Amino acid sequence: MRSEWSGLPVRRVLPELLAALDGHGAAVLTAPPGTGKTTLVPLALAGFLDGPPAGKVIVAEPRRMAVRAAARRMAWLLESEVGAEVGFSVRGERRAGPRTVVEVVTTGVLLQRLQRDPELGGVDAVLLDECHERHLDADTALAFLLDVRAALRPDLRLLAASATADAQPWARLLGTGTSGPVPVVHASGALHPVTAVWAPPPRPTAPPHGMRVDPAFLSHVADVVRRALAERDGDVLCFLPGVGEIGRVAGLLGDVQDGRGLQVLQVHGQAPAHVQDAVLSPGGTRRVILATSVAESSLTVPGVRVVVDSGLAREPRTDHARGLGSLTTVRASRASAEQRAGRAGREAPGAVYRCWSEAEHERLPEHARPEIALADLTGFALQAACWGDPAATGLALLDPPPPAAMDAARRTLHALGALRPRAAAGPDARTGPEGSGGPDAPGLSHAVVTGRGRTMAAAGVHPRLARALTDLGPRAAEVVALLSEQLPRDAGDDLVAVWRSARRGGDGFSARWRQEARRLAGAVPRGDRVPEHAGTAGPRNGASGGPEDPDPVRGRSDDRLAGMTVALAYPERVARRRGGAYLMASGTAAELPRGSRLGTAEWLAVAVADRPAGSAAARIRQAVVIDEEIARLAAAPLLASGDEIAWRVPPGQRQGDVSARRVERLGAIELSSVPLREADVRPAILYGLRAEGPSVLRWPPEAVALRERLAFCHRALGDPWHPVDDAALVDAAELWLEPELSRARRRADLERIDVAAALHRLVPWSARLDEVAPERIEVPSGSRIRVDYSGERPVLAAKLQELFGWDAAPRVAGVPLTVHLLSPAGRPAAVTGDLASFWREGYRAVRAELRGRYPKHPWPEDPLSAVATRRTNPRR
Numbered sequence: 001m002r003s004e005w006s007g008l009p010v011r012r013v014l015p016e017l018l019a020a021l022d023g024h025g026a027a028v029l030t031a032p033p034g035t036g037k038t039t040l041v042p043l044a045l046a047g048f049l050d051g052p053p054a055g056k057v058i059v060a061e062p063r064r065m066a067v068r069a070a071a072r073r074m075a076w077l078l079e080s081e082v083g084a085e086v087g088f089s090v091r092g093e094r095r096a097g098p099r100t101v102v103e104v105v106t107t108g109v110l111l112q113r114l115q116r117d118p119e120l121g122g123v124d125a126v127l128l129d130e131c132h133e134r135h136l137d138a139d140t141a142l143a144f145l146l147d148v149r150a151a152l153r154p155d156l157r158l159l160a161a162s163a164t165a166d167a168q169p170w171a172r173l174l175g176t177g178t179s180g181p182v183p184v185v186h187a188s189g190a191l192h193p194v195t196a197v198w199a200p201p202p203r204p205t206a207p208p209h210g211m212r213v214d215p216a217f218l219s220h221v222a223d224v225v226r227r228a229l230a231e232r233d234g235d236v237l238c239f240l241p242g243v244g245e246i247g248r249v250a251g252l253l254g255d256v257q258d259g260r261g262l263q264v265l266q267v268h269g270q271a272p273a274h275v276q277d278a279v280l281s282p283g284g285t286r287r288v289i290l291a292t293s294v295a296e297s298s299l300t301v302p303g304v305r306v307v308v309d310s311g312l313a314r315e316p317r318t319d320h321a322r323g324l325g326s327l328t329t330v331r332a333s334r335a336s337a338e339q340r341a342g343r344a345g346r347e348a349p350g351a352v353y354r355c356w357s358e359a360e361h362e363r364l365p366e367h368a369r370p371e372i373a374l375a376d377l378t379g380f381a382l383q384a385a386c387w388g389d390p391a392a393t394g395l396a397l398l399d400p401p402p403p404a405a406m407d408a409a410r411r412t413l414h415a416l417g418a419l420r421p422r423a424a425a426g427p428d429a430r431t432g433p434e435g436s437g438g439p440d441a442p443g444l445s446h447a448v449v450t451g452r453g454r455t456m457a458a459a460g461v462h463p464r465l466a467r468a469l470t471d472l473g474p475r476a477a478e479v480v481a482l483l484s485e486q487l488p489r490d491a492g493d494d495l496v497a498v499w500r501s502a503r504r505g506g507d508g509f510s511a512r513w514r515q516e517a518r519r520l521a522g523a524v525p526r527g528d529r530v531p532e533h534a535g536t537a538g539p540r541n542g543a544s545g546g547p548e549d550p551d552p553v554r555g556r557s558d559d560r561l562a563g564m565t566v567a568l569a570y571p572e573r574v575a576r577r578r579g580g581a582y583l584m585a586s587g588t589a590a591e592l593p594r595g596s597r598l599g600t601a602e603w604l605a606v607a608v609a610d611r612p613a614g615s616a617a618a619r620i621r622q623a624v625v626i627d628e629e630i631a632r633l634a635a636a637p638l639l640a641s642g643d644e645i646a647w648r649v650p651p652g653q654r655q656g657d658v659s660a661r662r663v664e665r666l667g668a669i670e671l672s673s674v675p676l677r678e679a680d681v682r683p684a685i686l687y688g689l690r691a692e693g694p695s696v697l698r699w700p701p702e703a704v705a706l707r708e709r710l711a712f713c714h715r716a717l718g719d720p721w722h723p724v725d726d727a728a729l730v731d732a733a734e735l736w737l738e739p740e741l742s743r744a745r746r747r748a749d750l751e752r753i754d755v756a757a758a759l760h761r762l763v764p765w766s767a768r769l770d771e772v773a774p775e776r777i778e779v780p781s782g783s784r785i786r787v788d789y790s791g792e793r794p795v796l797a798a799k800l801q802e803l804f805g806w807d808a809a810p811r812v813a814g815v816p817l818t819v820h821l822l823s824p825a826g827r828p829a830a831v832t833g834d835l836a837s838f839w840r841e842g843y844r845a846v847r848a849e850l851r852g853r854y855p856k857h858p859w860p861e862d863p864l865s866a867v868a869t870r871r872t873n874p875r876r
Contacts, residue, residue: 001048002077008036010187014044017159020183021045021125025149026158026174028167031187033339034300034346037161038066038129039073045125045157046101048078048085055124059104062135063294064090065267069280070129071095071104073300091460092512092519107137112460114144115386118152125157131170132162132335134370134398140383142173143395147387150177164335169398176396194307194345199224200357208312208329210612213245217355221310222252224353225288229256232351234305235287239340241312241329243268243489246290253288267291293336300346307344307352309337315369318376318405324588324618326610333368334361370399377401378463381409382418385449386457390419410444415571415637416467418453422446459523468568469524472561477521478503479565481513483607484520487622493596495607495622496562563626566605567634573606574631574638576669579651581617582606585638585667589617601625605634631666638667645679647688656691657747658684685744689733693726696750703756708789709773710762715792716813717772720764736761772813780806780868793818793833800829800846801857804866807836821846824854824872839863 005011010031020027031037038059040049047054061067071088078085087096088104096103105113107128114120128142142160149156160170171181205217221238228236240246246266253264263285279289279301289301293313313332318324332340337354344350354361372380380401384392390410392401413419421444449457456466461484469480482499488509491498502513567574575582575590582590582604590609592599598620608621632639641664649656660676688696699707713721722732733741740753763769773794776784781802788795794812797820809817821830821838829846832838843863851859860866 001043002079005036005040005043005049005077008040010036010040011044011049013185013187014041014049017041017185018044020185021157021159024175024178024182025154025156026182027160028170028174028182028184029159029161029187030165030167030184031161031163032191033163033342034191035187037163037187038070039077041159041161042102042104042127043074043077045127045159048101056100056122057102058110058120058123058126059102060107060110060126060128060138060141061104062107062130062133062138064106065294066130067104067106069300072280074102074104092515107135107141108460110141111137111144111383112458114141114148115383115457118144118148120148120153120156123156125159127159127161129161130163131160132164132166134368134372136371136375136377136380139370139372139397139399140380140395143397144387146174146176146396163339173396173398191342192345192347192349194341194349195351196341197351197353198358198361199227199353199355200360201355208241208331210328211242211244211326211610213241213312213329215248217310218245218248219252221308221355222249224355225249225253225308226256228306228308228351228353229262229286229288232306234348234350235289235301235303236306236308237289237291237301237304237343238308238310239332240290240292240310241314242292242327243486245310245312246292247489249290256288263287265289268294301343302347304343304346305348305350307340307350309340309352309354311337311354311356311364313368316371316375318374324609324611331364333365335367337361337364372397372399372401375405377405377409378412381406382413382449382453382457382463385413385419385447386454390444390447390449407444410447413453413463414444414447416453416456416463418450418456418463418467419444419447420450422448455524459520461520464569468565469520471568472565473524474521475561476565477524478513478517479562480520480569481517483566483569484516485509485513487608491622493593493620493622494598495566495624496559497597498622499558499562559625560630563605563624563630564634566607566624567626567630570606571635571638572667573609574626574635574666574669575604575606575620575623576631576666577602582620583669584609584618585635585669587668590620591617592620592623596620598623598625603627603631605630628671631669632671635666638665640665643676643679644673645676645681645684647684647691655696655747656688658688658745660684681745682742685741685750686733688747688750689730694729696747697753697755698751699755703759705775705786705789706756706759709769709775710759712789712794712815713769713773713813716815720766722762722764724759724762732762774812777810777812777817779803781870782868783870787812787817791818795820797822797828799824799826799870802868802870803835804858804860804863804868806868807839807864809835823850824857 017027017029029037029041042057042059043049045054046057059070061070067088067090071082071086074086075082075084080086082088083095083097084099086102086104087094087100089096089109090106091108120126126145128138131138131142145156145158149158158174160174162170165186167184168181171184175181201217201220205220206214221240225236225238238249240249246268250264250266256262265279265287267279267289268291287303289304311332312329313336314327315330317326317328341352344352381390381392384390384395389395392406410419452470455470456463459466459469461469461480465480465483469476479499482495482502487498502510572586573584575584584590584606590606598604603626604620604623605626606620606623609618610621611618641662644663645660647656648659658681660679660681661673662676663673664671707724710721710724714723722728736758737753740758744750773789774787776786777796778784779798779802783798783802785796785798788797793815794817796809796817800821800823803821809819811817816833818831818833819835820828821832823829829850830838830842832842847859856872858866858869
């Protein structure tokens with residue numbers, strides 16, 4: 001074994017660590033990055049150092065890149081080759097043999113192994129590395145391992161390793177069911193001092209929004225990298241949130257690369273193997289390493305003396321109501337910032353350039369939120385169900401899964417046929433449509449996994465993709481492999497075109513895709529499988545190809561196979577054109593990118609979609625053109641037909657009308673409709689009245705005047721006079737609009753109702769409207785003048801000469817009339833509520849002003865003794 005192991009700081013705590021494991025069977029190790037916790041500790045557990053030979057050791061890492069790097073480093077320390085004493089396993093690739101004692105695996109591979117062999121026969125110890133990152137698979141694996149120790153393997157040693165010092169929650173968790181927390185062993189690192197340089201943008205930039213990062217901010221990050229190169233020695237490690245931002249900053253650094261002979265490397269989860277090797281094996285050229293959080297703590301990157309931190313990270317977001325998931329850009333936590341900064345001080349004193357201010361740093365969240373609180377939990381729920389705990393209430397987890405997310409996950413699994421209610425008959429009882437609850441999905445918190453569900457779980461992909469693979473068999477493996485990988489940045493939205501490009505390609509993505517496709521093809525039983533009734537649960541008997549069970553994809557094109565695969569995986573994302581966009585079966589509107597070649601398709605099966613923050617419509621990332629036949633078959637549980645009687649407002653219009661149709665739908669998508677000749681439309685009519693108010697009726701002037709009289713009576717007298725405001729009229733529609741309401745079939749019938757006649761039904765039986773609030777009042781001239789009831793007080797407007805001799809206007813329902821005295825031309829000359837006072841005090845001024853203008857009309861000096869008239873003075 002190479003002598004370099006003796007210089008690793010963790011070796012000083014190995015005796016304490018091994019004693020803790022011997023005494024308690026479990027322990028927590030905290031050690032800063034670069035101290036040897038990932039490479040030296042597993043070798044010590046396996047007996048390669050000073051201890052006696054032990055059993056096999058499994059090391060679980062959250063990322064594939066870290067798996068390969070750790071295995072390569074341990075093999076180097078043993079002066080051996082990967083695959084001999086030290087091996088590794090990632091999805092689709094395993095390098096291990098009979099001599100392998102230490103095997104490094106991803107947490108996903110460990111979960112699969114636990115499901116197949118819960119006892120982990122032959123394994124002496126399991127080390128869960130980087131548990132502080134709170135990946136969902138890692139949390140789940142630890143919960144399962146604690147179950148194994150409690151029920152099957154009390155001799156199995158468990159070690160949780162963290163790069164942070166916050167170890168007590170882990171110690172309590174590993175001590176679940178025992179006398180108390182397990183021991184915590186701290187290994188102090190040989191970290192060198194790291195100088196913090198605050199480098200916020202000189203001008204404000206837009207904060208991240210969804211996946212978008214302001215280009216001005218990325219330009220600033222590139223400037224900070226240039227500054228760090230000029231001010232410091234050594235390699236520069238720059239943290240960015242995602243692959244797109246890495247590519248953008250790499251492009252901005254082209255001048256630096258060309259001018260100084262620098263090597264710019266782009267490191268992320270999909271980086272080719274030769275790039276990973278170049279990062280972990282420094283040469284003579286100075287390097288700028290642009291990386292996502294994959295380089296935060298899982299990998300030791302030699303040669304780094306400077307870190308440039310953008311302060312951004314990506315977190316998953318799940319819209320459970322719409323079945324859409326996406327990543328969003330967030331500010332990194334303070335704990336993450338410390339982890340990133342520590343990369344600069346592993347080998348010598350270094351510096352971290354933070355692209356934000358010190359004041360902003362204090363406002364950052366202390367820790368990142370665990371993945372279990374943010375992610376789609378469908379895969380987790382299937383793992384828990386296969387483990388025998390579909391509600392996940394018995395699992396030892398630091399954070400319980402959110403109930404709403406678990407409910408949504410179990411409903412999805414129920415629709416995919418992976419779960420059945422415990423009370424249902426038969427091992428694979430058929431279930432209802434996805435998203436259904438209540439009567440269609442009873443008791444899912446106590447459901448049991450079906451045989452189909454176990455087959456899906458063993459595929460090692462998301463349950464939705466496993467469903468398509470199970471239904472269609474190995475021929476769907478290539479499409480499922482495509483959907484299970486992160487597609488290249490330049491991949492278009494036409495998934496079939498991406499598939500064909502991958503077949504032709506010779507790049508790293510194509511190689512990984514082919515490898516995954518081969519793995520998936522062997523993960524399901526041979527022989528074609530096609531859904532006899534897609535979307536229902538229960539085992540498939542295989543396609544007969546007969547007339548009762550036609551195979552819509554056998555012998556057809558790539559487009560048809562891809563479309564069926566996507567539609568089976570995401571039936572609620574089957575979409576039909578509606579105007580310039582699409583409507584998915586889930587009810588969510590969706591839009592293609594401008595200029596998309598898919599834009600003329602009538603039907604799409606949407607493979608990848610997200611909903612930008614603040615947007616009502618989803619954004620289609622990848623899709624396949626399908627036809628209605630595939631849509632109907634793949635999303636069959638969403639098919640429904642029935643009578644729909646409603647008050648509908650057509651798009652672009654304000655007024656609604658009764659719609660009575662027999663409609664066939666695929667979820668929210670309308671497939672066909674025929675009018676209903678005989679139907680009870682009364683509820684729809686009433687809804688229309690409530691929605692649009694009395695304006696749905698026709699209101700001629702006489703009806704408006706009558707309503708105003710009734711409103712006055714209610715104001716003046718109260719009960720039993722009925723209010724006639726809009727809300728009151730709608731609430732009492734069945735009182736005053738019968739029998740017309742019962743005969744109405746559409747809006748036009750409502751418009752034909754004699755509203756004035758109908759309003760008379762609101763007059764109390766014990767009252768006479770003309771006595772309480774007369775429509776007209778006779779004035780001294782003999783004219784019958786209409787009373788205006790539209791205001792707070794009734795108004796009588798009459799020509800002044802017609803009121804001579806009238807010393808007081810009558811009251812209406814006890815309310816004095818307001819009198820508008822009009823000139824001979826009909827214009828208001830005076831307004832009064834006290835006629836006697838007007839004749840005494842106001843008439844003289846009006847007479848003086850108007851008698852010269854209207855000499856043909858009488859203007860007596862004493863109006864009370866004059867005779868009221870409608871006529872002018874007689875000619876002389």
